[in-house]
Amino acid sequence: MPAATQETVETTIVDAIAKLGPEAEDVTRDATFESLDIDSLDLVEVAQIVEEEFGVVLKGEDMEKLNTVGDAIDLVVARAS
Amino acid sequence: MAPEGCALVTGASRGIGAAIARMLAGEGWPVGVNFRSDEEGASAVVSEIEAQGGQALSVQGDVADPEAVDSIFAELEQRFGPVLVLVNNAGVRADGLSMQLDDEEWEHVLATNLSGAFRTTRRALKGMMRARHGRVINIASVVGGVRGNAGQANYAASKAGLVGYTRTVAAEVARRGVTVNAVAPGLVQTELSEGIDQQRFIDAVPARRAGTPEEIAAAVRFLASDDAAYVTGITLTVDGGLTA
Numbered sequence: 495m496p497a498a499t500q501e502t503v504e505t506t507i508v509d510a511i512a513k514l515g516p517e518a519e520d521v522t523r524d525a526t527f528e529s530l531d532i533d534s535l536d537l538v539e540v541a542q543i544v545e546e547e548f549g550v551v552l553k554g555e556d557m558e559k560l561n562t563v564g565d566a567i568d569l570v571v572a573r574a575s
Numbered sequence: 576m577a578p579e580g581c582a583l584v585t586g587a588s589r590g591i592g593a594a595i596a597r598m599l600a601g602e603g604w605p606v607g608v609n610f611r612s613d614e615e616g617a618s619a620v621v622s623e624i625e626a627q628g629g630q631a632l633s634v635q636g637d638v639a640d641p642e643a644v645d646s647i648f649a650e651l652e653q654r655f656g657p658v659l660v661l662v663n664n665a666g667v668r669a670d671g672l673s674m675q676l677d678d679e680e681w682e683h684v685l686a687t688n689l690s691g692a693f694r695t696t697r698r699a700l701k702g703m704m705r706a707r708h709g710r711v712i713n714i715a716s717v718v719g720g721v722r723g724n725a726g727q728a729n730y731a732a733s734k735a736g737l738v739g740y741t742r743t744v745a746a747e748v749a750r751r752g753v754t755v756n757a758v759a760p761g762l763v764q765t766e767l768s769e770g771i772d773q774q775r776f777i778d779a780v781p782a783r784r785a786g787t788p789e790e791i792a793a794a795v796r797f798l799a800s801d802d803a804a805y806v807t808g809i810t811l812t813v814d815g816g817l818t819a
Contacts, residue, residue, distance in 0.1 A: 535704075535747065535750070538704075539704055539705075542701055542704075
């Protein structure tokens with residue numbers, strides 16, 4: 495399992511989100527999930543990938559607080575440390 | 576046919592489950608034939624499927640045991656790839672008037688019939704979401720889902736729960752090409768229905784006979800097919816008109 499650094503987590507999350515529809519270049523730290531048209535079901539899929547990759551489990555209540563891609567990256571990095 | 580993967584039928588060593596496993600294998604799906612205790616029955620189903628040119632694997636595991644669910648899937652995925660058709664058929668009965676049901680009789684039926692289906696579905700949806708294709712089919716019952724039957728409060732509660740669960744999950748995952756439906760059999764000639772006053776039921780069935788496991792399996796085959804891609808969240812009653 496790779497270490498959950500800002501870089502590794504960002505790569506994983508951005509790749510995961512880009513596979514769900516948005517253009518990769520639009521998936522920046524500041525982009526909101528709303529602007530990317532990423533919904534709760536999409537976030538569950540991202541959470542699944544994060545769990546497999548870094549062993550960090552994100553629950554529904556965690557996801558609800560996330561607005562931007564950066565929020566998700568920071569949460570995973572914080573949880574992993 | 577659907578993307579590469581397989582079907583899993585829980586409680587498939589006999590009765591309705593065995594008929595479903597055989598029928599899905601006939602549609603070209605490699606099938607996981609899950610059983611709890613009847614290894615001989617499950618092996619016989621696998622042999623029959625293989626004799627017909629199909630692929631099958633018997634997988635032991637009690638769906639009431641949270642630990643068992645992951646190992647059932649792991650074993651199957653290793654051999655056939657992701658489970659893209661899940662049939663939650665494993666079911667038990669522990670009949671008695673509700674005033675006299677003890678906690679164990681209540682919990683055991685709920686644990687197998689309802690919680691078991693929840694855990695297998697939760698596990699299966701991971702692969703289905705990824706594949707953007709999936710079919711979950713829950714075997715409910717006219718008892719609970721549609722009508723009451725004295726002496727089966729636990730069974731009815733589990734099956735009614737399954738119907739509500741079916742609808743809800745269907746709404747959650749529909750946009751991923753995953754459908755979730757239930758089939759509600761009426762009186763079917765199986766070991767599970769033994770001991771039930773069959774004649775009393777048959778008199779109430781407009782078709783004047785019990786259904787066969789194959790008649791239930793045929794409904795499952797439809798819901799598992801590409802033809803049923805736009806059917807989701809429903810309970811398909813197959814009861815010879817019992818609840819008509």
